[in-house]
Amino acid sequence: MPEGHVIHRLAAELESAFGGRTVRVTSPQGRFHGSAALLDGTTFAGAEAYGKNLFIEFGHDLFVQVHLGLIGKLRWVEPGVVQNPDTVRLRIETEADAVELRGPQTCNLIGPDELAAVVATLGPDPLRADADPDRGWQRVHRSGRTIASLLMDQRVAAGVGNIYRAEVLFRQRLNPDTPGNELSARKWRALWADLAELMPYGVRDGRIDTVREEHTPEATGREPRVDRHGGEVYVYRRAGLPCLVCGRAVSVREFEGRNLYWCGKCQRRR
DNA sequence: AGCTCATGGCGAG
DNA sequence: TCGCCCTGAGCTG
Numbered sequence: 001m002p003e004g005h006v007i008h009r010l011a012a013e014l015e016s017a018f019g020g021r022t023v024r025v026t027s028p029q030g031r032f033h034g035s036a037a038l039l040d041g042t043t044f045a046g047a048e049a050y051g052k053n054l055f056i057e058f059g060h061d062l063f064v065q066v067h068l069g070l071i072g073k074l075r076w077v078e079p080g081v082v083q084n085p086d087t088v089r090l091r092i093e094t095e096a097d098a099v100e101l102r103g104p105q106t107c108n109l110i111g112p113d114e115l116a117a118v119v120a121t122l123g124p125d126p127l128r129a130d131a132d133p134d135r136g137w138q139r140v141h142r143s144g145r146t147i148a149s150l151l152m153d154q155r156v157a158a159g160v161g162n163i164y165r166a167e168v169l170f171r172q173r174l175n176p177d178t179p180g181n182e183l184s185a186r187k188w189r190a191l192w193a194d195l196a197e198l199m200p201y202g203v204r205d206g207r208i209d210t211v212r213e214e215h216t217p218e219a220t221g222r223e224p225r226v227d228r229h230g231g232e233v234y235v236y237r238r239a240g241l242p243c244l245v246c247g248r249a250v251s252v253r254e255f256e257g258r259n260l261y262w263c264g265k266c267q268r269r270r
Numbered sequence: 271a272g273c274t275c276a277t278g279g280c281g282a283g
Numbered sequence: 284t285c286g287c288c289c290t291g292a293g294c295t296g
Contacts, residue, residue, distance in 0.1 A: 003277050052278075070278045071290045087290065103290040105278065154279090161277050208277080236277085257284080258278090 004159020051158025
């Protein structure tokens with residue numbers, strides 16, 4: 001379940017559990033064994049998120065780059081016993097806390113130069129204080145690609161994924177097919193400001209909530225999405241259900257290999 | 271028990 | 284644009 005908010009939340013949790021402590025580092029699965037052996041017994045120096053990338057520093061200038069991809073998970077577990085070791089790529093633990101990494105797209109031991117190179121490929125991250133939204137705009141306003149495509153491009157806004165894309169486009173009442181070069185600077189700024197407002201809630205709560213008070217299913221009498229867990233959203237995975245604002249059935253279509261959700265009535269305007 | 275899908279991203283063609 | 288990688292939850296049978 002990884003969009004940027006999850007990664008930032010994990011970075012903070014890792015810091016608070018392991019910061020400054022000597023840690024056990026292993027790869028029960030074996031696929032990261034060589035690197036884990038190098039890190040075992042070192043000091044956990046810090047963890048930081050850039051978009052969907054997590055960088056964990058051990059000792060001095062030894063970084064593990066983690067990217068969860070679509071199915072990867074980093075979970076807190078009981079210290080001591082390892083369940084299903086065959087899928088645990090990386091495990092970090094002290095006497096008090098343990099965390100396990102399964103199914104990551106990336107888990108690499110890198111140095112500061114490689115870290116800088118990865119960060120250089122990323123656009124501004126709405127969750128970072130050092131983000132410069134204008135870097136994203138430079139790409140958007142020169143592009144004939146649609147805003148739906150551009151928002152999934154990590155060079156435009158690092159950390160945004162399929163849920164935040166759908167939700168922020170809905171909240172801004174923006175048609176997903178609007179070409180970047182037809183978007184006004186004002187609309188881009190509003191889009192960015194909305195992401196910068198929404199995503200910290202995701203970090204704080206560990207779930208994505210985007211629905212304003214007056215539009216909740218309780219307030220409107222309309223169905224929430226069927227998923228049992230997860231936050232309250234306007235359109236993501238609500239295809240066929242009535243739009244929480246206008247009542248029209250929410251649309252879905254496959255776009256660039258992913259499901260794109262939107263309301264054909266609220267988001268008519270480009 | 272098996273199948274499908276998922277909040278990503280890459281490389282081949 | 285497609286296939287592929289990694290895992291596990293939530294279905295179906």
